[in-house]
Amino acid sequence: MTNTKTDIKCRIAVDAMGGDFAPKHEILGSVQAMKESSDFELFLVGQKEKILKVAREENVQIDESMIIDAQDVIGMDETPTVAIKSKPNSSLVVGAKLVREKRADAFVSAGNTGGMMAASTVLIGRIPGVGRPTIGASFPTERGKFCIVFDAGASVDSKPQHLFEYAILGSIFSKEIYGVENPTVGLLNVGEEESKGNELTFATHKLLKESQLNFHGNVEGRDILKGTVDVVLCDGFVGNIVLKFGESVLTFLKSRIKGYAEKGLLNKLKALVVKSVLKASLSDMDYQTHGGVPLLGVNGISIIGHGSSSPLAIKNMILRAKEMHDKNLIKKFEEAIKAYAVTK
Amino acid sequence: MTNTKTDIKCRIAVDAMGGDFAPKHEILGSVQAMKESSDFELFLVGQKEKILKVAREENVQIDESMIIDAQDVIGMDETPTVAIKSKPNSSLVVGAKLVREKRADAFVSAGNTGGMMAASTVLIGRIPGVGRPTIGASFPTERGKFCIVFDAGASVDSKPQHLFEYAILGSIFSKEIYGVENPTVGLLNVGEEESKGNELTFATHKLLKESQLNFHGNVEGRDILKGTVDVVLCDGFVGNIVLKFGESVLTFLKSRIKGYAEKGLLNKLKALVVKSVLKASLSDMDYQTHGGVPLLGVNGISIIGHGSSSPLAIKNMILRAKEMHDKNLIKKFEEAIKAYAVTK
Numbered sequence: 039m040t041n042t043k044t045d046i047k048c049r050i051a052v053d054a055m056g057g058d059f060a061p062k063h064e065i066l067g068s069v070q071a072m073k074e075s076s077d078f079e080l081f082l083v084g085q086k087e088k089i090l091k092v093a094r095e096e097n098v099q100i101d102e103s104m105i106i107d108a109q110d111v112i113g114m115d116e117t118p119t120v121a122i123k124s125k126p127n128s129s130l131v132v133g134a135k136l137v138r139e140k141r142a143d144a145f146v147s148a149g150n151t152g153g154m155m156a157a158s159t160v161l162i163g164r165i166p167g168v169g170r171p172t173i174g175a176s177f178p179t180e181r182g183k184f185c186i187v188f189d190a191g192a193s194v195d196s197k198p199q200h201l202f203e204y205a206i207l208g209s210i211f212s213k214e215i216y217g218v219e220n221p222t223v224g225l226l227n228v229g230e231e232e233s234k235g236n237e238l239t240f241a242t243h244k245l246l247k248e249s250q251l252n253f254h255g256n257v258e259g260r261d262i263l264k265g266t267v268d269v270v271l272c273d274g275f276v277g278n279i280v281l282k283f284g285e286s287v288l289t290f291l292k293s294r295i296k297g298y299a300e301k302g303l304l305n306k307l308k309a310l311v312v313k314s315v316l317k318a319s320l321s322d323m324d325y326q327t328h329g330g331v332p333l334l335g336v337n338g339i340s341i342i343g344h345g346s347s348s349p350l351a352i353k354n355m356i357l358r359a360k361e362m363h364d365k366n367l368i369k370k371f372e373e374a375i376k377a378y379a380v381t382k
Numbered sequence: 383m384t385n386t387k388t389d390i391k392c393r394i395a396v397d398a399m400g401g402d403f404a405p406k407h408e409i410l411g412s413v414q415a416m417k418e419s420s421d422f423e424l425f426l427v428g429q430k431e432k433i434l435k436v437a438r439e440e441n442v443q444i445d446e447s448m449i450i451d452a453q454d455v456i457g458m459d460e461t462p463t464v465a466i467k468s469k470p471n472s473s474l475v476v477g478a479k480l481v482r483e484k485r486a487d488a489f490v491s492a493g494n495t496g497g498m499m500a501a502s503t504v505l506i507g508r509i510p511g512v513g514r515p516t517i518g519a520s521f522p523t524e525r526g527k528f529c530i531v532f533d534a535g536a537s538v539d540s541k542p543q544h545l546f547e548y549a550i551l552g553s554i555f556s557k558e559i560y561g562v563e564n565p566t567v568g569l570l571n572v573g574e575e576e577s578k579g580n581e582l583t584f585a586t587h588k589l590l591k592e593s594q595l596n597f598h599g600n601v602e603g604r605d606i607l608k609g610t611v612d613v614v615l616c617d618g619f620v621g622n623i624v625l626k627f628g629e630s631v632l633t634f635l636k637s638r639i640k641g642y643a644e645k646g647l648l649n650k651l652k653a654l655v656v657k658s659v660l661k662a663s664l665s666d667m668d669y670q671t672h673g674g675v676p677l678l679g680v681n682g683i684s685i686i687g688h689g690s691s692s693p694l695a696i697k698n699m700i701l702r703a704k705e706m707h708d709k710n711l712i713k714k715f716e717e718a719i720k721a722y723a724v725t726k
Contacts, residue, residue: 178634180633180638191572194572228618236539258622259627259628260630260633263627263633263634264633272623275572278572278602279603279624280627281603283624283628284627286604286608287631290524290608294524294664297663298663309659311652315639315656319639319642320638
């Protein structure tokens with residue numbers, strides 16, 4: 039597997055109606071992405087008139103031919119599976135279908151997360167041999183590099199084979215996107231010893247140990263931020279809780295520092311110093327850096343963003359999608375899954 | 383249930399041989415606890431000669447009658463169940479037996495965590511009606527009060543009935559120890575909606591909803607530090623990972639601030655400010671405040687400390703054990719478990 043670029047120009051569909059600030063942030067982020075790279079085609083999927091109106095208001099140039107009309111919108115609170123069935127003209131369904139029909143290589147959305155997962159899984163479909171698609175959440179580490187946790191919430195009650203597939207997909211992602219040569223894989227557990235764990239980890243440990251993957255063994259909750267391994271595996275229930283707990287740490291810190299600052303002028307000045315230092319030291323904790331989380335295992339590029347995505351986050355989602363396309367990741371996933379199915 | 387003090391003077395057994403700095407920190411912590419309160423009896427369980435020798439070295443007065451000799455020591459790396467069987471004269475086994483034989487009301491240890499859990503569960507035994515004992519980990523919150531997570535790692539692959547019991551025990555602990563009137567209980571989950579979750583949470587949600595407990599509903603990973611509820615329920619696998627992830631946050635922050643400080647004199651000065659502000663704002667994140675984590679559901683008071691417990695942590699473990707005794711917690715647990723078994 040090499041990183042040679044594919045010849046076909048990347049085509050990225052952006053859900054213009056997803057996200058709390060749609061279509062404004064989606065339009066602005068798309069324009070920024072196109073400024074940074076001319077080497078791809080971009081479609082805005084959503085309500086044509088509204089997109090053109092907001093573009094005019096924001097004083098940015100959107101070519102009408104870039105817009106793929108989709109009149110329906112799936113709200114943040116709608117039940118995913120119901121919504122994608124009942125709203126075939128929604129931006130989520132239309133965007134996912136573009137990928138299925140090979141009219142686009144990637145689809146990115148800051149809309150309803152469950153809806154995006156369902157639309158991607160059902161409409162784009164899975165890579166042959168993949169049981170369940172998985173979301174990877176990147177955590178900053180003491181070592182400076184990122185640790186990606188799979189699964190961060192795509193599904194729960196997973197089987198050992200699912201975690202094994204996450205390991206294959208995650209290793210490729212870590213290598214290709216974060217440039218880690220031969221990424222190490224750890225199984226999230228309550229202790230490092232092989233004797234520790236639950237039914238799922240015992241069976242998964244065995245699968246990983248017998249595989250050709252660079253399996254480090256069990257890791258604990260503290261190993262994520264420590265950066266002990268490059269890829270951490272767990273059931274989506276656990277990963278989702280760790281992800282949301284992790285995201286809440288900065289909010290908690292800010293609230294404590296705010297409380298401290300309120301206790302006098304000197305405290306207020308000190309708190310300003312703290313804020314600037316934390317901002318400088320924790321820049322890689324900013325979700326906007328990644329833009330969104332990739333949904334791996336579907337037969338096309340699918341990236342899911344925060345509902346509150348900024349234009350910067352949207353831009354980075356688009357550029358990440360482009361990078362995944364240019365590095366031919368879907369093909370590499372497919373080949374690796376096939377290879378492991380034969381050898382295992 | 384009232385908080386009237388029991389008439390019998392509390393007797394606390396301290397594992398003098400547990401912990402990385404045993405028996406020194408155990409002796410110093412015990413002496414500090416006795417200085418703060420004369421209202422209880424204390425036993426040091428361990429190698430008599432060694433305890434007396436270290437006490438002399440530290441220049442503190444230990445009455446020989448306070449020492450209960452136990453020649454064996456269970457190391458940090460020994461397999462818990464094997465060790466408690468093969469070392470009947472270890473401090474862990476002798477201490478737990480003191481509680482079983484009603485010669486002590488509480489046992490505290492900073493030694494082998496698994497060993498302490500096994501010794502407490504097997505030797506002291508469970509409160510009638512309790513399926514599995516549980517460890518509670520206290521997290522600081524934005525609201526200033528603590529949120530306790532059960533189970534933080536006593537067992538994995540738990541059943542709905544176990545989590546339901548944690549809710550009963552945890553509610554009483556939160557009320558009696560943290561003074562929360564009618565504590566709220568949340569079920570840790572991947573979403574707030576009742577439709578979200580895994581097999582365990584669906585069944586547990588039903589049990590809690592139908593109960594008389596102050597059940598808030600599902601909570602997410604971010605709700606722990608937010609302080610949405612007073613008691614959070616989860617399987618020990620999840621709780622242990624969140625606990626260890628949480629403990630690693632400060633280490634991670636320190637490492638990042640250290641990296642920042644190394645980039646010049648001004649940075650170094652700013653980093654000093656950050657350290658002092660974080661120390662002042664996050665004082666309740668210090669494990670020494672609690673001293674250790676309580677093991678609830680066993681038929682006696684059992685508190686498990688960090689291996690690296692300081693004398694301050696040991697002192698606080700002892701005083702927490704005394705508080706649990708004086709507030710008659712074991713009796714209250716027993717009555718509540720019995721009441722719910724009848725009504726459910």
